[in-house]
Amino acid sequence: MTRRAGGSNDAPKVALIVQKFGGTSVGSIERIRAVAERCLRTQREGHKVVVIVSAMSGETNKLLKLAHEVSPVPDAREMDVIAATGEQVSAALLAMCIQAQGGSARSLLGHQVKILTDGAFAKARIKTIEGSKIFSTVDKGQIAVVAGFQGVDDNGDITTLGRGGSDTTAVAVAAAIGASACEIFTDVDGVYTTDPNVCPSARKIPRISYEEMLELASLGAKVLQIRSVEIAMKYGVPVHVRSSFSDAPGTWVTGEDKSLEDVVVAGVAYDKSEARAHVIGVEDKPGVVAELFEELANRNVSVDMIIQNATAGASERADVTFTLPRTDLLRSKPHVEEVAKRLGAAGVRYDEDVAKVSIVGLGMRSHAGVAAKMFRILAKESINIQAISTSEIKVSCLIHEKYTELAVRALHDGFGLEKEPKDATKA
Numbered sequence: 534m535t536r537r538a539g540g541s542n543d544a545p546k547v548a549l550i551v552q553k554f555g556g557t558s559v560g561s562i563e564r565i566r567a568v569a570e571r572c573l574r575t576q577r578e579g580h581k582v583v584v585i586v587s588a589m590s591g592e593t594n595k596l597l598k599l600a601h602e603v604s605p606v607p608d609a610r611e612m613d614v615i616a617a618t619g620e621q622v623s624a625a626l627l628a629m630c631i632q633a634q635g636g637s638a639r640s641l642l643g644h645q646v647k648i649l650t651d652g653a654f655a656k657a658r659i660k661t662i663e664g665s666k667i668f669s670t671v672d673k674g675q676i677a678v679v680a681g682f683q684g685v686d687d688n689g690d691i692t693t694l695g696r697g698g699s700d701t702t703a704v705a706v707a708a709a710i711g712a713s714a715c716e717i718f719t720d721v722d723g724v725y726t727t728d729p730n731v732c733p734s735a736r737k738i739p740r741i742s743y744e745e746m747l748e749l750a751s752l753g754a755k756v757l758q759i760r761s762v763e764i765a766m767k768y769g770v771p772v773h774v775r776s777s778f779s780d781a782p783g784t785w786v787t788g789e790d791k792s793l794e795d796v797v798v799a800g801v802a803y804d805k806s807e808a809r810a811h812v813i814g815v816e817d818k819p820g821v822v823a824e825l826f827e828e829l830a831n832r833n834v835s836v837d838m839i840i841q842n843a844t845a846g847a848s849e850r851a852d853v854t855f856t857l858p859r860t861d862l863l864r865s866k867p868h869v870e871e872v873a874k875r876l877g878a879a880g881v882r883y884d885e886d887v888a889k890v891s892i893v894g895l896g897m898r899s900h901a902g903v904a905a906k907m908f909r910i911l912a913k914e915s916i917n918i919q920a921i922s923t924s925e926i927k928v929s930c931l932i933h934e935k936y937t938e939l940a941v942r943a944l945h946d947g948f949g950l951e952k953e954p955k956d957a958t959k960a
C-alpha cells in the first residue's frame with residue numbers, strides 16, 4: 534500500500550470516500566441505478582467518491598460452474614481470467630448508469646488501477662496499490678468505479694482475491710488512497726450477533742472491534758472477507774457496514790476499547806465450507822504430522838482444525854483428523870493418500886457433511902466457563918461435537934452439517950445475544 538489511511542483527525546475538508554457494493558446491491562439494472570444515485574448523492578455532498586463493485590449476485594458462481602463443466606480441476610490461471618469478468622461487467626454498467634444520470638464516471642479494472650498481487654490464483658494477496666489513476670479520476674470530478682475482487686501479478690496475469698474479495702479491494706484501496714472511511718454496502722443493515730438470515734433474534738451490533746470482526750469473519754460470517762478486516766486493522770481504516778437498501782446507520786468496525794471488552798460473547802458464526810479428513814493408524818512417532826502437513830502446505834492447502842488421538846495402550850498407532858476447505862478436497866486427496874501410505878496408515882476417510890459453529894468475544898479472555906457452557910447448550914440439543922478448537926477470544930465446535938441452524942440459534946439465545954450487551958455479559 535502506498536499511503537496510510539488518514540483517520541478522522543487528519544481527514545481533509547473534501548473527504549475521499551470509498552463505497553463498496555456487493556452482489557445483491559448490484560444484482561439488477563434497477564439496483565445498479567440505485568447505486569449510481571447513491572454515489573452521485575455522496576459526490577453532491579462535496580466528497581470525492583471511489584466505488585468498488587462486486588459481480589452481480591450469482592454471477593461468480595455461474596462463471597465458476599462453467600469452468601467446472603470443462604474440467605473438475607480447472608487450470609488456476611484460466612479460472613481467474615473467467616472469475617474476474619463478473620466484476621468487469623458491473624463496473625462498466627455502474628459507470629454507464631452514473632453517466633446516464635448526468636454524472637461523470639470511469640471504470641477501472643484491477644490491472645488499470647494497478648492492484649498488484651502475488652501469483653496465488655483464486656486467493657491472491659494484494660502487495661501494492663497505485664493511487665495515481667484513482668486520484669487523477671476523482672480530481673477531474675469523475676467517480677472512479679473500481680472492479681472488486683481482481684488484481685494483476687508480476688507476470689501481468691489476472692488474479693482474484695478469494696470469495697468475497699471485493700471487500701478486500703475496498704478496504705485496501707481506502708488504505709492506499711488515505712480515504713476517510715470505507716463504507717461496505719450490503720444486503721443486511723450491519724454486522725449482527727449472528728447471521729440474521731439464520732437466526733430471527735439476531736441483533737445489529739452498532740460497534741465491533743477489529744479483533745472480534747476478524748474472528749467472526751474467519752469463522753464463517755461472510756459479511757466481510759477476513760483479509761479486508763486484517764487490512765482495516767493494520768492501517769486503521771474505519772469500516773462502516775450498512776444496507777444498500779436504506780439510509781439506516783449500520784455497524785462501525787473500529788479499534789478495541791474497554792466497553793467492548795465487557796461483552797463475553799459478541800457473536801456466533803458458522804461455516805459449512807470445510808471438509809474433514811481422517812488419516813487412520815499412522816505411526817505414533819516424531820515427524821509424522823510434520824510430514825503430512827508439510828505436504829499440504831506445499832500444495833497451498835490451508836488446514837484448520839487438527840486432532841491427533843493419543844495412542845491408547847501399546848498400539849503405537851494414532852489417528853490424525855483435520856479439516857480443510859471443501860474446495861481443496863478433490864485436489865488434496867491424492868497427496869493426502871500418498872503421504873498416508875508412506876506413513877503406513879491403515880486408510881483415509883473423508884466427510885463433507887460437517888459444519889463449524891463458533892462463539893466469539895473479547896470478554897472470554899477474562900471469563901471462565903464459556904466453553905463448558907457452549908458444550909452444554911449443544912448437548913441439550915443432542916448435537917454431538919466432533920472436534921473442538923479454542924483461542925483467546927473464540928471457541929469452535931465441529932458438528933454434523935444438518936444441525937448447523939439449530940446450533941446457531943441455540944447458542945445465540947443460550948448466551949443471551951438477543952438482549953442488549955448488559956444482559957449478555959452474564960455468561
Ligand code: ADP
Pocket residue numbers: 554555556557558587697718719720721723724725726727728729730749753754755756757800
Ligand atoms: P455482499 O454480496 O454484499 O458482499 P455477502 O453475501 O457476502 O454480501 O454478505 C452478507 C451476508 O452475510 C448476509 O446476507 C448474511 O446472510 C451473512 N452474514 C453471516 N453472518 C453475519 C453477521 N454476523 N452479520 C451480518 N450478516 C451476516
Ligand code: ASP
Pocket residue numbers: 555556587588593594619681682695696697698699700
Ligand atoms: N464476486 C466475488 C464473489 O462472489 C467477489 C465478491 O463478491 O466480493 O466471491
Ligand code: MG
Pocket residue numbers: 555697700755756757758
Ligand atoms: Mg461479500
